[in-house]
Amino acid sequence: MLSIRNLFAGIEDKEILKGFNLEVKAGEVHAIMGPNGSGKSTLASVLAGREEYQVRSGEIIFEGKDLLEMPPEDRAREGIFLAFQYPVEIPGVSITNFLKTAIAEQREYKGLPPIEPKEFLQMMKEKKAIVEIDTNLTNRSVNEGFSGGEKKRNEIFQMAMLDPKLAILDETDSGLDIDALRIVANGVTHLKTPNNACIVITHYQRLLDYIVPDFVHVMYEGRIVKSGGKELALELEEKGYDWIKKELAI
Amino acid sequence: MSETIEGLSLSDKFLAHYSSRIDSLSQGNPDFRILREKAISAFSKMGFPSKKHEEYRYLKLDAFINLQSIFSSKADQTTLDTQLLNNPLILQDAYRIVLIDGVFSNTLSDLSGLPQNIEISSLADAISNNNSSALVHLGTLANVELDPFISSNTLAFSDGLFCNVSENSKLEKPIQIIHIQSTAEYSHSRMLFVAEKSSKCQVVQTFLSANNSGAALNNTVSEILVGENAHIEWTTFQAEEQSAGLINTTEVHIKHQGFFKTVTITLGANLVRNNLNIVLAGPNCEANLYGYYHPIHNQVFDNHTLVDHRFPRCESNELYKGVIDNKATAIFNGKVYVRKDAQKTNAYQSNKNILLSDEATINTKPQLEIYADDVKCSHGSSTGILDPEQVFYLRSRGISLDKARSLLLTAYASEIVEHIPHTSLRESVAQLISERI
Numbered sequence: 001m002l003s004i005r006n007l008f009a010g011i012e013d014k015e016i017l018k019g020f021n022l023e024v025k026a027g028e029v030h031a032i033m034g035p036n037g038s039g040k041s042t043l044a045s046v047l048a049g050r051e052e053y054q055v056r057s058g059e060i061i062f063e064g065k066d067l068l069e070m071p072p073e074d075r076a077r078e079g080i081f082l083a084f085q086y087p088v089e090i091p092g093v094s095i096t097n098f099l100k101t102a103i104a105e106q107r108e109y110k111g112l113p114p115i116e117p118k119e120f121l122q123m124m125k126e127k128k129a130i131v132e133i134d135t136n137l138t139n140r141s142v143n144e145g146f147s148g149g150e151k152k153r154n155e156i157f158q159m160a161m162l163d164p165k166l167a168i169l170d171e172t173d174s175g176l177d178i179d180a181l182r183i184v185a186n187g188v189t190h191l192k193t194p195n196n197a198c199i200v201i202t203h204y205q206r207l208l209d210y211i212v213p214d215f216v217h218v219m220y221e222g223r224i225v226k227s228g229g230k231e232l233a234l235e236l237e238e239k240g241y242d243w244i245k246k247e248l249a250i
Numbered sequence: 251m252s253e254t255i256e257g258l259s260l261s262d263k264f265l266a267h268y269s270s271r272i273d274s275l276s277q278g279n280p281d282f283r284i285l286r287e288k289a290i291s292a293f294s295k296m297g298f299p300s301k302k303h304e305e306y307r308y309l310k311l312d313a314f315i316n317l318q319s320i321f322s323s324k325a326d327q328t329t330l331d332t333q334l335l336n337n338p339l340i341l342q343d344a345y346r347i348v349l350i351d352g353v354f355s356n357t358l359s360d361l362s363g364l365p366q367n368i369e370i371s372s373l374a375d376a377i378s379n380n381n382s383s384a385l386v387h388l389g390t391l392a393n394v395e396l397d398p399f400i401s402s403n404t405l406a407f408s409d410g411l412f413c414n415v416s417e418n419s420k421l422e423k424p425i426q427i428i429h430i431q432s433t434a435e436y437s438h439s440r441m442l443f444v445a446e447k448s449s450k451c452q453v454v455q456t457f458l459s460a461n462n463s464g465a466a467l468n469n470t471v472s473e474i475l476v477g478e479n480a481h482i483e484w485t486t487f488q489a490e491e492q493s494a495g496l497i498n499t500t501e502v503h504i505k506h507q508g509f510f511k512t513v514t515i516t517l518g519a520n521l522v523r524n525n526l527n528i529v530l531a532g533p534n535c536e537a538n539l540y541g542y543y544h545p546i547h548n549q550v551f552d553n554h555t556l557v558d559h560r561f562p563r564c565e566s567n568e569l570y571k572g573v574i575d576n577k578a579t580a581i582f583n584g585k586v587y588v589r590k591d592a593q594k595t596n597a598y599q600s601n602k603n604i605l606l607s608d609e610a611t612i613n614t615k616p617q618l619e620i621y622a623d624d625v626k627c628s629h630g631s632s633t634g635i636l637d638p639e640q641v642f643y644l645r646s647r648g649i650s651l652d653k654a655r656s657l658l659l660t661a662y663a664s665e666i667v668e669h670i671p672h673t674s675l676r677e678s679v680a681q682l683i684s685e686r687i
Contacts, residue, residue, distance in 0.1 A: 048646050076648035088639045092661025101657060102647040109648070158647060
């Protein structure tokens with residue numbers, strides 16, 4: 001599904017990703033862990049198409065297409081979804097109107113007919129239940145005045161509505177209490193199918209108790225330095241990132 | 251204007267033209283003649299404003315005020331394309347008044363069902379019929395000494411609208427005033443609107459122009475008297491052709507416990523200048539001023555507002571928001587005076603701008619002068635760009651760049667648009683704004 005090869009990217013004059021490689025297949029959950037500043041969020045930004053990041057070399061192929069050639073909206077329409085670490089507030093744009101517009105544009109891109117209003121409302125109702133969002137929230141402006149937990153639940157709600165092929169969760173667990181963490185993680189698990197995939201970027205192991213990864217990668221200084229199964233996350237939690245540095249003699 | 255032909259400046263020629271016709275222009279009415287004479291005298295001291303005129307320095311008026319345009323003949327109303335009135339901005343359920351180049355159109359206006367306690371007529375008719383309300387109030391709010399466009403309008407106008415809402419009357423349907431500029435000339439339109447004690451009504455005025463009107467300049471002066479405890483909502487929508495010009499002066503006096511709310515949306519014409527001057531002329535009254543302007547290409551939109559607190563315990567709220575695109579220019583100049591006797595005043599003013607292009611310009615000047623000591627006042631101005639983080643967030647969900655900008659700007663404008671009291675007009679305006687990107 002996704003193939004990142006020898007990616008070098010950064011912002012302004014600073015190179016952050018230095019030879020990053022990753023292969024993700026349908027049905028897989030990949031966790032990317034690593035200390036602060038290792039380039040985890042840069043990876044998420046580059047995948048979603050944030051324009052302030054420049055890719056110097058390497059390639060990202062998604063479902064056979066060159067992702068780097070696409071503007072952010074086309075990446076989303078092809079099936080990439082980024083759950084933001086810090087979702088921005090958009091006063092005056094209701095969640096309902098926002099999602100109606102997003103779905104309309106995505107369907108048009110795919111050559112599908114517009115969604116029926118009744119069908120849209122039914123879908124809203126079903127997906128809200130997954131992340132335990134109440135109706136009042138979706139009538140409000142996007143993220144405006146939301147608590148940290150509400151913002152993250154809203155991200156997963158959008159993911160449920162847009163049904164992406166590849167979801168990238170950028171530190172979705174940060175700032176969540178244990179209940180919100182459980183709701184968010186259950187939402188993600190519920191949305192998992194053999195046809196989609198998920199990249200979970202996290203600093204801590206605790207999210208991975210709920211979203212069980214098939215692979216865990218440790219990122220350091222802009223590339224993956226160690227990969228393993230879910231047990232690697234536990235080992236990291238126990239021994240800390242210094243252990244990796246020592247083991248790899250870096 | 252500095253150009254001189256045969257030794258006379260443009261202003262002098264304009265003056266000479268109207269001075270020689272003062273007898274016919276005064277309709278045989280001595281009071282009206284005095285007003286015309288005052289205007290002639292005032293204009294002779296001022297003339298048309300040049301670029302050196304502090305209050306009009308950002309406006310290029312030469313294209314509109316020239317020898318070809320200033321001696322307007324009455325337009326031929328029969329050639330007007332009435333398709334102009336098949337427009338989503340025209341309310342279906344309203345008393346309709348159409349002014350063509352400032353002249354009241356009996357054929358296009360529709361006042362059927364107008365209650366007896368509301369008087370609406372051509373201003374020329376009201377004067378020639380010696381209507382006492384018209385003659386008492388005309389020229390009392392718009393001071394010819396203060397502004398060259400007030401004086402030139404007052405010396406030259408031939409017609410306009412007179413409306414008198416009598417005491418205690420509450421109008422169920424709105425009044426819509428449609429100004430149509432039909433020819434490429436400098437026309438004068440005059441309105442006198444008197445809302446008597448405890449009356450209530452809504453007015454929507456819509457500025458349109460025929461699509462072949464070229465560099466037409468409409469100089470409109472409106473005098474609005476909000477009587478004691480009266481309640482007036484006044485919405486102005488400006489959607490003239492890109493070649494047209496509009497100078498729109500509105501003088502409002504609000505008496506004891508009166509309420510006045512105005513929403514001004516400016517999208518059309520090449521050059522628009524709104525002079526909105528509101529005097530809180532009695533205690534316990536309230537004025538709310540909202541404005542949205544969105545110039546594109548090389549449009550120049552200039553809003554000058556003045557809120558004059560003269561009496562205690564009044565409140566004014568002002569919010570003007572703008573979006574400036576391409577090489578367009580916007581000007582906001584807002585003055586709030588709180589005079590010595592205006593204790594317990596609450597006066598708030600805010601101006602916000604979004605620049606969409608590197609070549610767009612905003613000149614903003616909020617001004618607050620306070621001479622009373624027990625008041626709550628604030629004013630502020632901000633100018634920025636569309637938040638790139640918000641744009642990216644929307645795009646990351648599959649929304650195109652254009653649509654994302656349109657969604658954000660519609661949301662930005664909605665803070666003003668939501669104050670338009672008519673649902674259908676509110677929706678039409680929101681639609682027009684969203685299509686502007």
